[in-house]
Every structure is written in structure tokens, then in C-alpha cells.
């Protein structure tokens with residue numbers, strides 16, 4: 458398997474990504490949110506290989522909430538949030554006493570790892586939730602500055618099951 462294929466299979470990470478280093482930053486992807494993300498991302502992939510995207514917020518119990526946006530980018534493999542919509546959604550999130558963490562988007566045909574374009578568009582100290590439609594896997598990243606360059610550090614994500622029990626993401630088990 459060549460290097461690119463390894464990266465796509467999630468077996469190694471590109472140079473701008475790091476494994477989870479701070480296990481105390483844990484977030485929960487509630488069952489309802491997970492189902493919405495999986496379904497919508499799958500539909501977009503099947504329709505025209507497009508991505509779904511939006512804003513990521515969390516309540517005080519670190520439960521994630523996804524606010525879906527219309528993707529403003531017409532270029533394949535890219536996403537862009539409308540700035541005016543962003544402002545109003547952020548105001549509404551603050552009114553609900555939720556923290557605005559960052560963004561989420563789907564990858565129709567690649568691993569749940571932020572790409573170069575994602576890194577360029579990311580905000581420092583923001584989170585990026587990436588969902589891989591083919592692998593049915595969601596991974597959460599925090600964007601930090603290390604030695605004057607942006608890196609994405611993986612943050613443990615706990616998947617809530619239908620019955621409300623929590624399942625640790627398999628890739629993070631033992632880490």
C-alpha cells in the first residue's frame with residue numbers, strides 16, 4: 458500500500474495531524490446528532506458526491522450539537538459557511554448557553570482526517586468534526602499552533618448508542 462493509501466485508510470496521519478494528547482477533552486456525539494449527520498452526509502454523497510457542513514456547538518455536559526448549513530462552495534471537496542448565517546447561528550447558540558466549538562463537515566470518499574484545505578480554513582483553537590461517509594466514522598480535532606504552524610490534535614469522541622450507553626471510538630481505544 459502506498460503512503461497516500463495508508464493515509465486514506467487512517468493508518469497513518471498526515472504531518473499536520475497528531476494523536477489525542479489530552480484525554481480530558483472529551484466530547485459526546487449524541488445518538489440523534491450522529492444519526493442526522495450520517496444520514497445527511499450519505500444522501501449528499503449519493504446525490505452528487507458533495508459534502509454536508511455546519512457549525513459545531515456543545516452544551517455544558519460536552520454534548521455536541523450540529524447546526525447544518527447550505528454549503529456555499531461549488532467546488533468539489535470543499536465547503537464554505539455563509540457568514541451572515543454564521544453570525545445568527547452563533548448568537549442563537551450563545552442564547553442557549555452553548556459553546557461554539559468550530560465546524561463540522563463530511564468527506565464523501567476520504568478518511569475523517571482534516572485535509573490541507575480544511576486546515577487553511579480552520580480557526581486556531583477551534584474544533585473540526587470530520588465524518589467519513591464510506592468508513593462511517595466521525596473524528597474530532599482541535600486546531601492548535603505548534604512551532605508556528607497549525608496542527609490538528611485528535612480529541613476523544615464518545616459515541617452515544619441508541620440505548621443511551623456510551624461507546625468509545627474504536628480508533629482511540631487504548632490510547
Ligand SMILES: [Zn+2]
Pocket residue numbers: 562563564570571572575587
Ligand atoms: Zn475536509
